[in-house]
Structures are given as structure tokens and as C-alpha cells.
Amino acid sequence: MKIIEACDVNKEFNGRSILKDVSFAIEEGTINGLLGPNGAGKTTLIRLLNGVIDATSGTINVMNYNPKFQGDEIRTKSGIVTESAALYHDMSAWDNLVFFAKIYRTFDSKRIDYLLKQFELFDKKDQLVGTFSTGMKKRLSLAKALIHKPRLLFLDEPTNGLDPEGINEVIHLLKKVNEEEGVTILICSHVLHQLETICEGFLFLKEGRLIEQGTRRELEDRYLSEIKLLVETGLQPSDSKVYRGYPYNRKGPTHLEFTLLTKEQISPLLKEILRESWIYSSEITNRGLETLYFKIRGEDHE
Numbered sequence: 001m002k003i004i005e006a007c008d009v010n011k012e013f014n015g016r017s018i019l020k021d022v023s024f025a026i027e028e029g030t031i032n033g034l035l036g037p038n039g040a041g042k043t044t045l046i047r048l049l050n051g052v053i054d055a056t057s058g059t060i061n062v063m064n065y066n067p068k069f070q071g072d073e074i075r076t077k078s079g080i081v082t083e084s085a086a087l088y089h090d091m092s093a094w095d096n097l098v099f100f101a102k103i104y105r106t107f108d109s110k111r112i113d114y115l116l117k118q119f120e121l122f123d124k125k126d127q128l129v130g131t132f133s134t135g136m137k138k139r140l141s142l143a144k145a146l147i148h149k150p151r152l153l154f155l156d157e158p159t160n161g162l163d164p165e166g167i168n169e170v171i172h173l174l175k176k177v178n179e180e181e182g183v184t185i186l187i188c189s190h191v192l193h194q195l196e197t198i199c200e201g202f203l204f205l206k207e208g209r210l211i212e213q214g215t216r217r218e219l220e221d222r223y224l225s226e227i228k229l230l231v232e233t234g235l236q237p238s239d240s241k242v243y244r245g246y247p248y249n250r251k252g253p254t255h256l257e258f259t260l261l262t263k264e265q266i267s268p269l270l271k272e273i274l275r276e277s278w279i280y281s282s283e284i285t286n287r288g289l290e291t292l293y294f295k296i297r298g299e300d301h302e
Helices: 042-050 071-076 093-103 109-118 134-145 164-181 216-223 263-276 289-296
Strands: 002-013 016-027 031-035 057-062 078-081 152-156 184-189 201-206 209-215 227-233 248-250 255-260 279-284
Touching: 002 042, 002 184, 016 042, 016 057, 016 184, 016 201, 031 042, 031 164, 042 057, 042 071, 042 078, 042 152, 042 184, 071 078, 078 134, 093 109, 093 134, 109 134, 134 164, 164 184, 201 289, 209 216, 216 289, 227 263, 255 263, 263 279
Parallel strands: 016 209, 031 184, 031 201, 078 152, 152 184
Antiparallel strands: 002 016, 002 057, 201 209, 227 255, 227 279, 248 255
């Protein structure tokens, strides 16, 4: 079931085109990345989907609501986390969640307890939010966005300002929320490598245009014309016939990088190597989301 559908969406501000002919659909229960550089139109698109601003032209359907006329209904059934935490710093974590729960008319102390425990903030529930670290504020803002059990969660640069440990915590919590509560998540970000392990689908914006969309597998099939396979092995090229037909570069005493035409060649190659020596590891090195992104943009990136 499609929870979001957009068709030929355009947005202009003061005669300047911000979004141009954007069309896509998102399945309910999935995690999707809305990717692109700063200024690509990501935040504008999130605001359109939320009904905060209106499209200049085109149609948008979010949970069977038209955001132009039914923004309140969409915001009642969705949560949003922006780059700023949007919390009251002179109130405790508990009081913040009580306050926002009452705004949504869904106050439930058990729900608040549950979220504070899930986001590892229960022991800090009586502490003023102004004393929290950036990571703690991000976790609390996620709890706030989920207080009313939304069907849809919009995240606008949710990991900005976090250290690597904080980023991993947020990514782990998002996976957990998606799996346990079935929340559909749309993550807007310009930091690609943070999202490649969590998202099922990707939308790529460039200068206001949606230049590509699809799952990781679909994008690989479209854009990887060759496979770079790095193998850690004791096999020496001079001693073996394995390398006939498999171009390679030596990357160190025990590492060889093969250039293959398809992923189907990987298993036969590894079987041949194992007949003659050991393999400690093998990895496709050119399938990262960042590599795909630059190929989609038509740019060389090493």
C-alpha cells in the first residue's frame, strides 16, 4: 500500500523554481532516504508533504489526505524531527513528553514510560532538557515525535551535530521503531553513508529535480557496469591459473582487487581461489551508496 504519492510536483518561491516535476511513491512500513546536497529541495519537499506549505502545481497524497487542504489531519497522524530538537529546555524530559502528548490529546503515562525506556532516557526523566547532550536531545525529540503513535515519521537531517556513537544510536533506534511499530520513515539527509544500511528505498534530488529512485539492488543493477571485488587471500598470481580472464590489481601483500563484469562471476572466482589457497575476506568495494550517488549524478568519484 502506498502511504505517500506525489505526481509532477512543482514549487516556486518568489518566481524561483525550488522543486521541478517531482514524482514518486513510498510503500507503507518502509524506511526511505531522501538524498541530495544542501539546497537540493529536500526540506521543501518535507514541508509540502506535511502540509506546512502548498505546492505551486502537481498532486500529493499522504495517507489518503491532500496536504493542501488536510494538513492538520496529516500532522495528527505523523511525527517530524527537524535539525533543531524543538524541545523546552527549562522543562524535564518527562514534562516535555507530557506536554506534547496533551497537545495531541493522547496522554498516556505508560506510553511515555515506554518511550523513555526505549530511548534509554528513563533514568534522566526528571532532568532539565537544557542540561542534555546533543545526542540525548535527539533521542528525546524522536520520542516526542512518536508520542502519539504516528503512521509516518519525517526526519530532516536527524543526525546533524552527533558524534559517530550518537549517529549509530539514532540509526539503531529508527530500525527498532520501524520493526516494532511499523512506522513508515522518510529520512532527509545529505550524509549518504549513514543511511545505506537502514533504508530500503532511495530518492535522489539534484537542483530541485528527482533524478533517480529505487532500492539499493535496483540502483546497483542500473549503474554498476563492473564489480570491484577485494579479496584477502594467500594465493599468488604467479603461481596460479585462477587469474586468467579476471583482471586484477594488487592492493597489498595479501589483498587483490578483481574487476568482474557481473556479480554472478564472484562465486566461481572464489571457488577457484579456495582450491589453491585460503580466503579471509571478500568485499565488493564499489557498491557503496556514495559511489552510486556520484554515478547517478554523472560524476566520476574515486
